[in-house]
Amino acid sequence: MAMVDQRYITASLEDASVSIAGKQVLKNISMTVDQAEIVVVLGENGAGKSSLLSAMAGLLPLDQGKRRLTEADGQDAAITRVGYVLQKPVLFRRSIAGNIDYAMDAAGIDQRLWPEYRRDVLNLMNITQDERRSAFHLSQGERQRLAVARVLAMKPGILMLDEASNSLDKTTVSLLESHVRHLADQGMPVIWVTHSLEQARRIADRIITIHDGEITKDCRVEAFF
Amino acid sequence: MDLIDFFNLAINAIISGEHDLFEVVNLSLYVSCSAVVIASLIGVPLGGYLATSRFKGRSAVIILVNALMGLPPVVVGLMIYLLLSRSGPFGVFGLLYTPTAMIIAQAVLITPIITALTRQTVEHLSRDYDQQLQLFGISPMKRMMTLIVDGRFELVTAVLAGLGRAMAEVGAVMIVGGNIDHFTRVMTTTITLETSRGNLALALALGMILIVMTILINAAMAGLRWWGEKRYGHG
Numbered sequence A: 001m002a003m004v005d006q007r008y009i010t011a012s013l014e015d016a017s018v019s020i021a022g023k024q025v026l027k028n029i030s031m032t033v034d035q036a037e038i039v040v041v042l043g044e045n046g047a048g049k050s051s052l053l054s055a056m057a058g059l060l061p062l063d064q065g066k067r068r069l070t071e072a073d074g075q076d077a078a079i080t081r082v083g084y085v086l087q088k089p090v091l092f093r094r095s096i097a098g099n100i101d102y103a104m105d106a107a108g109i110d111q112r113l114w115p116e117y118r119r120d121v122l123n124l125m126n127i128t129q130d131e132r133r134s135a136f137h138l139s140q141g142e143r144q145r146l147a148v149a150r151v152l153a154m155k156p157g158i159l160m161l162d163e164a165s166n167s168l169d170k171t172t173v174s175l176l177e178s179h180v181r182h183l184a185d186q187g188m189p190v191i192w193v194t195h196s197l198e199q200a201r202r203i204a205d206r207i208i209t210i211h212d213g214e215i216t217k218d219c220r221v222e223a224f225f
Numbered sequence B: 001m002d003l004i005d006f007f008n009l010a011i012n013a014i015i016s017g018e019h020d021l022f023e024v025v026n027l028s029l030y031v032s033c034s035a036v037v038i039a040s041l042i043g044v045p046l047g048g049y050l051a052t053s054r055f056k057g058r059s060a061v062i063i064l065v066n067a068l069m070g071l072p073p074v075v076v077g078l079m080i081y082l083l084l085s086r087s088g089p090f091g092v093f094g095l096l097y098t099p100t101a102m103i104i105a106q107a108v109l110i111t112p113i114i115t116a117l118t119r120q121t122v123e124h125l126s127r128d129y130d131q132q133l134q135l136f137g138i139s140p141m142k143r144m145m146t147l148i149v150d151g152r153f154e155l156v157t158a159v160l161a162g163l164g165r166a167m168a169e170v171g172a173v174m175i176v177g178g179n180i181d182h183f184t185r186v187m188t189t190t191i192t193l194e195t196s197r198g199n200l201a202l203a204l205a206l207g208m209i210l211i212v213m214t215i216l217i218n219a220a221m222a223g224l225r226w227w228g229e230k231r232y233g234h235g
Helices: A050-058 A096-106 A111-124 A140-153 A170-186 A197-203 B003-016 B021-053 B060-070 B073-084 B099-135 B142-149 B152-168 B170-175 B188-195 B200-232
Strands: A011-018 A025-035 A037-042 A064-071 A084-085 A158-162 A189-191 A206-211 A213-220
Touching: A011 A050, A011 A158, A025 A050, A025 A064, A025 A213, A037 A050, A037 A170, A037 A197, A050 A064, A050 A084, A050 A158, A050 A189, A084 A140, A096 A111, A096 A140, A111 A140, A111 A206, A140 B142, A158 A170, A158 B200, A170 A189, A170 A197, A189 B021, A197 B060, B003 B200, B021 B099, B021 B152, B021 B188, B021 B200, B060 B099, B073 B170, B099 B142, B099 B152, B142 B152, B152 B188, B152 B200, B170 B188, B188 B200
Parallel strands: A037 A189, A037 A206, A084 A158, A158 A189
Antiparallel strands: A011 A025, A011 A064, A206 A213
8 A cells, every 4th residue: 555655844833812703712832742642632622722833834924923834854844745634624626536535635746646545545544435436425433534535645745633533433543543554664743633542542652641721731741541 | 560470581581681680789799708808807707806815995896896887988989989088098009989998898888787786696606615715724815716616507697697787788898889880890899880770670689689688698697506516505
């Protein structure tokens, strides 16, 4: 399976603060996500988990501080190197294949590789429907799986998953977790926002808790539980 | 004669195809459809650009485009007349009183409609797609194209609105076309002429054809949109 891109990136925030509509949602955050680790971000609703992920990816401008997405050779990484699954993923009004192809096109993947990559990610996310069908007809869980598949097809250098397993059944969550673990073992840095302590226990190497826009704990999983 | 008699005469006129009825209908369709194609080629990308770009004076441009949707046809006709008349800057092309002049006038009238409706549609879709497209790091041009392609079934409504306006237009085409028999006479100008002559049966016949055509075009477009939304949904 041609799933793994060996080029990974690291992501960091340094003393970063972010405001949305005048309200400060992140306060003086400093953190780095290194290669080959799964960092789980835990926190209650509105604590700033999604904002933290958005700030790291570059979706939100920083009021202050620095953000860095860095390739292994020290160069700045493009946003297309971030495999980000939004909390409410937006699928395009196209076919299943069209959605994945669009992402691969954006990531600059050689078009000759598209069919193989597409097949791989569809198999991986257990999407068995005809890929020519409209993504609109997928169930909520299937749409979430397609959103993850689309991101994986981009061969990202880092994975950022915002409640990515919320609408998934247990089997698919398990498949996704084991694949993400496989990617992390290959060197992929992963940040996974979740509400589930159980999921954090299963997959995390490191856990960050966030409350009211501030990091309250940042430790190895063994120390957390 | 009462109204029923007029209807009977009108239906007879349609069935017998008298007064070169279908020549007039064909020219109407040719002029309006050509104008819609031209207006769409300008209005859809322009509306997409207005929806996806940010520049100084954008709000003023949007207000202007919205205002132009209500352009009085006779004023447009007059402006095009002045531009195309012998003494005007484009007089050398000899376009006045030709179907081409009528197409230009109708295109000028409906381009703002298609532009404004496209902007609304694309801007609405843009709000949904914004973060995802940002994550894909695509260029502004590709962003615009993506939104236009994914909003294609809603954009049918914009084109339809333009076509409706073009088909029903009379003032501008009368001024720049001159309503010349067998050359620039279209349904709306014929209805105006025949009504003033008292030939109400023919005017009514053309009115019925115009209404039926409008309904059929609307139904076809609505069907296309329904099919598209059923197949591709709202994302």
